Amino acid sequence: MPTKTKYFRFVVFLIGVVASFVVLAPIFWIIFTSFKSVEEIYSIPLTIWPRQFVWTNYIAVIKGLPEFPIYFFNTVKVTLGTLLLVLPLSATAGYALGRFDFPGKKAINLFIIAILAIPYLVFLIPLYIVEDILNLLDTNLGLILPYAALNLPLGILIMQASYKEIPSELEDSARIDGANPFQTWLMVLTPLVITGLAAVTIFTFVAVWEEYMFARTFMLSTSAQTLSVGLPSLRVESKSWAYGTLSAALTVSLLPISVVFVVLRKYFIEGVMRGSIKG
């Protein structure tokens, strides 16, 4: 907005500081807690800034929480596996829908829009029954397959819009040069939709990383659980659940993703904008 008075700027700046503080305060509270000794965490009155920084909670996570690395690697495996399915499937379908008119196109797009409007809960029960029959419960694949399905519709929409933006001269000249449709797609057009692919990657990544309901329902044993379901389940199991250890585990879980987000958020924002245009 074009207003540039000093007073206006100052007020806006102040609101920005307050809003940032309110949003970040819960995260900082957890980080501070993670550096306090157990006695300090459960002392009254509470302290906000740790009286003494200790690493005991982090050591407790490393030594006393063998589940933690398991959750972490399951999360990584499930995320990568989902991306491995979603990216090629949405790139191929996006190309077909974005650059061709063919019978059935309308039906596919209608189906995609319908799926986006239906809450995931509807799919939970039938997929559970199928996975029970196929022995996929408690396996990484048992999460990868439904996650890929649930994230595919938005991926296809984004890729469809991305391929549509490319001017058709490029495709025509590739065809004149004798490239077959597959080559045209892979070598000429796909390098031009990298931002679209990045948007799909970030979307899928965030969706998988934070998914809770399917993970909670399909992954009952520790060996298969992801972070979003594993950490809350620890709280219930553990005898005297210590918030010090939990805070340390939360901090370690959230730190890498937060750094990635702060650095790459431009692409995420662009991705949401892309997805929202059509979705």
Add this chain to the structure above:
Amino acid sequence: MAKHVRRRSNYRVPWLFALPAVLYMGAFLLYPLLSALRISFSEYNFVYSEKPIFNGLANYVQLFNDPHFIVSFKNTVYYTLVFFPLFMLLSLFLALLLNTKIKGTNIFQAAILLPIVVPLSLAGIMFTWIFSQDFGIVNHILANVLHLPHLQRFWLGDVETAMNSLVVVGLWKYVGFGIILFLSGLKAISEDIYEAAKVDGVNAWQNLIYITLPNLKSSFSLVGIWGIIQAIKVYDQVVVMTNGGPGTATSVLYLYAWKNAFTFFNMGLGEAIAFFTAALAIVVSVFFNLVFKSEKR
């Protein structure tokens, strides 16, 4: 002749490219959807029943005679009524803030959008601790910083405040998405309009009322639908923080559906609630679309 051949190959190529995704969605979305519909019209206990036995609308009829379902429905409506207006206001307000080209917006943006990558279930753990009765920071601040000890509560254990506490967590998590959606609408408004207004000596307030907000109409519809759906499907933080309690004070539709399906293994009833929720989401979206369309012309 040549034209005919070319057109046929035109169909074959796109279909070859679309086929993998279409087959995948057919297997993992369309088949489950039809299967879900059948289950919702069936008597199907996952432990005792061999297979679903068609029983017509019995599950749906049972729902509306089930007080626990009615309570869950009412609680979901309550959550939505509190969450939704705050979600819209905060998203719009902060999007306008971040859209100004003032020093620091980049840092504010990073901070305010950060909860987007915090899983709601993990936010649930954080806020359980923050709202805890004896060692929670909220009660500490009320008593020792603001000197209002009478406002201290067992936030998650009190029927009066449990649901509102869950709304706070939902807002903390989701406002970032609302901001981005509004920002994309704001970025789409041409600078030329503001430039022209500047020449006419329009002030910031008039800019907002007469240029910015009217041009955001489609964003309102988009953010509105998205926000309402997030409210209708509230689940993650409920499970982690209250699991429906105290009593049934925070039992919501998703939670009750889940409990029917995976605690009592009554898949038919669970799926009926799921479709009720889906219908609710779709009706609200269509309504929203119509309202904002009819205002447009």
